[in-house]
Amino acid sequence: xxxxxxxxxxxxxxxxxxxxxxxxxxxxxxxxxxxxxxxxxxxxxxxxxxxxxxxxxxxxxxxxxxxxxxxxxxxxxxxxxxxxxx
Amino acid sequence: xxxxxxxxxxxxxxxxxxxxxxxxxxxxxxxxxxxxxxxxxxxxxxxxxxxxxxxxxxxxxxxxxxxxxxxxxxxxxxxxxxxxxxxxxxxxxxxxxxxxxxxxxxxxxxxxxxxxxxxxxxxxxxxxxxxxxxxxxxxxxxxxxxxxxxxxxxxxxxxxxxxxxxxxxxxxxxxxxxxxxxxxxxxxxxxxxxxxxxxxxxxxxxxxxxxxxxxxxxxxxxxxxxxxxxxxxxxxxxxxxxxxxxxxxxxxxxxxxxxxxxxxxxxxxxxxxxxxxxxxxxxxxxxxxxxxxxxxxxxxxxxxxxxxxxxxxxxxxxxxxxxxxxxxxxxxxxxxxxxxxxxxxxxxx
Numbered sequence: 001x002x003x004x005x006x007x008x009x010x011x012x013x014x015x016x017x018x019x020x021x022x023x024x025x026x027x028x029x030x031x032x033x034x035x036x037x038x039x040x041x042x043x044x045x046x047x048x049x050x051x052x053x054x055x056x057x058x059x060x061x062x063x064x065x066x067x068x069x070x071x072x073x074x075x076x077x078x079x080x081x082x083x084x085x086x
Numbered sequence: 087x088x089x090x091x092x093x094x095x096x097x098x099x100x101x102x103x104x105x106x107x108x109x110x111x112x113x114x115x116x117x118x119x120x121x122x123x124x125x126x127x128x129x130x131x132x133x134x135x136x137x138x139x140x141x142x143x144x145x146x147x148x149x150x151x152x153x154x155x156x157x158x159x160x161x162x163x164x165x166x167x168x169x170x171x172x173x174x175x176x177x178x179x180x181x182x183x184x185x186x187x188x189x190x191x192x193x194x195x196x197x198x199x200x201x202x203x204x205x206x207x208x209x210x211x212x213x214x215x216x217x218x219x220x221x222x223x224x225x226x227x228x229x230x231x232x233x234x235x236x237x238x239x240x241x242x243x244x245x246x247x248x249x250x251x252x253x254x255x256x257x258x259x260x261x262x263x264x265x266x267x268x269x270x271x272x273x274x275x276x277x278x279x280x281x282x283x284x285x286x287x288x289x290x291x292x293x294x295x296x297x298x299x300x301x302x303x304x305x306x307x308x309x310x311x312x313x314x315x316x317x318x319x320x321x322x323x324x325x326x327x328x329x330x331x332x333x334x335x336x337x338x339x340x341x342x343x344x345x346x347x348x349x350x351x352x353x354x355x356x357x358x359x360x361x362x363x364x365x366x367x368x369x370x371x372x373x374x375x376x377x378x379x380x381x382x383x384x385x386x387x388x389x390x391x392x393x394x395x396x397x398x399x400x401x402x403x404x405x406x407x408x409x410x411x412x413x414x415x416x417x418x419x420x421x422x423x424x425x426x427x428x429x430x431x432x433x434x435x
Contacts, residue, residue, distance in 0.1 A: 006331070008409070018408040020293070020358075021314030021330040 001037055001069065002079045009034045017076055024075065033068060034077075094171050095392065096127040099179030099375075100137025100144065102416065105258075105321045108179040110137050111378040112388045113144065118381055119389035127171050133430040139421045146171070149433035153183040160186050161193065173199045175395050177388070179372050181257045184209055202303075202395035204350050204371050211346070212369040214254055214285050221366065224345045226338065228366050229288040229357075240269050243286055252287040255280035260322065262289060290367070292359040295332070296324065297339050298374050300387050302394060302402075303349030309385045309403045310339045313376065316411070324376055324414075329383040331408040334364055342369075351377075351391050379412040 003009070008016040013031045016023045026034065036046045043065070050061055072078050095116060099107030109128070116124045128147035130138050138147040148167045151159045167173065176199055178187045187194075188206050195201075203209075212220055214231075221228030232239075232246065243251065244266060253272035254260040257280055263269040273284050299310035312335040317326035339354060351373035357365045373388065380387040383406040393400045429435040 016409055018331045020332065021295075021316070021328040021409075023328075 001043055002040065003034050003037050003072070003077055004079045007077050009038075015075075015077060020076065022075060030068065033065065034072075090121065090123045092123040092125060093174045093392065093396075094125045094127060096129050096167065096171070096173050096176040097144075097179065098129045098131075098150075098177070098183060100128050100130050100135040100147070101132070102136040104319050105323050106375045106414075107135075107137075108373050108375045108377055110140065110143055111375055112177055112179060112373055113137070114378050115381045115386055115388035116392065117143075119386060119392070121389060121393060125171075127167065127173065129167075129176075130429070133426060136419065138429055138435055139419050139425060147429060147435045149429065153180070153186050157186045157189050161190060164190070164194065164199075165197070168197055168199060175200050175392050177201070177373075177391065178203070181371060184371055200395040200397075202350050202391050204348060204352075208346055208348055209371050212371060214256065214368060215283055217366070217368070220369075224342065226342065226366050227363060229290050231285055231287040234273065234284045234286060235282050237270065237273050240266060240273060243269060247286065247288060250289045252285075252289055254285040254287060256283060256285070287367070290357040290359055290365045292357045292365075294318065294322075294324075295330070295335060295356045295358060296327070296374065296376070297335050297354040297356065298352070298377055298380060298387065299339055299343070299354075300351050300390055300394070301343040301346075301348035302400070303347060305344040305347045307340045307343045307402060308390055308394070308400055309380065309387045310336055311380050311383050311385055311387075311406050312336060312339075313379060317413075326411065326413045327376055327379065328411045329379060329406060329408055334362075338364060338366070342366075351387060376412055376414075379410060380406075382412065383407045383410040 006018050009031065013026045014023055015026055033046065036049065047062055051058055097109045097113050099109030101107040102110055113126050125145050128137050128144035129150045130147050131150065131152055137144050150163050178184055184203065187201060188203050188209060191201055191203060215233045217228050218231050250262045250264045252260050253263050253269055253276060255276040259276045259280060261272045263272055277284055294315045295312055297310055297312045300308040302308050312330050312332050313327040314330050315324040315327050319325050335356060342348065353370040353374040354366060355368040357367055377387060385403040385406050390400050425435055
């Protein structure tokens, strides 16, 4: 569940894949999640941090997080090996 | 600080329509060269080529005969221009004019004018009509294609290709045809404009990329920058793009240069399908209209090309900036009728 090393994510949420030139934007939560993933935190660790910080239910967050990971994976943002582990 | 040598460089391709010539971009790159200063001599075919009137870009322009007029007509004109301007280098930027310029290379060299062009063999081998053999020979994936000299062969395409297909002219023009009827229409339109043959090419679905670069003629890659087209015009031209770091494309480029010992600037047109397979659609034997991006990305390819033309040792670029974008725009110049008259009547401005 790691963001590939060469992927650039700006503070404003622009995600740029330098290998294919694709770019798209993510919202502030997306920036926060990618930043935590960059730090090497696991799915459960990130889930715990987010649930502690925001007023949301575990089930709702984890469903959204899985969808977010699928989107990142489709855009080739996740490290392939790590994606499989996730 | 050492004074930089001032070179007189002639450049063609000053047109800037929606399928623009590379001339203006090449000149902007040359004006930013660190190793020399320039006086730019524009070589134009028509009096409405915008570059003629961009006086901060082009110092002086001369009209030259169309490539179809042959080298016997072109050479005296170049001799005249050389007598006035003492040309050091010519950079031709159109596919159609490369053949006569390649033919004239030795004569021009004897006059003291240098160019850095592909050899006639390299030029012919990568022609659209020869691309399939080219792909086979060098192990590069290219779309299936058929070369047509006769419209009666169009009906037999249905058994060979699934639609859509690309209908291409020998030098320019390409249209996507979804039926045999459309193939016939495009065949007539393109062959009337550019002559025969017409090339029918398998349509590859995917994302378009280009690589521009420079080969030293001995197999070495001097420069290479891949670009993803971000905004594409009706004619399939990039109106915006971004430099990318795709190692597969760079590897393909290095292989192309190593195998062919390509001499000069080039542009590879590539398509990546959903399975990440890379197809080579075309090799343009000259610098592309988006070449100024190379300067932004840290590789001044036109400058390196001029230095190679002058026989200087040029070190290969080892890196470039990824994520640099170009966004093209057009604007209206206000031009006095007298200037138009000068270039139209006297062939010089």
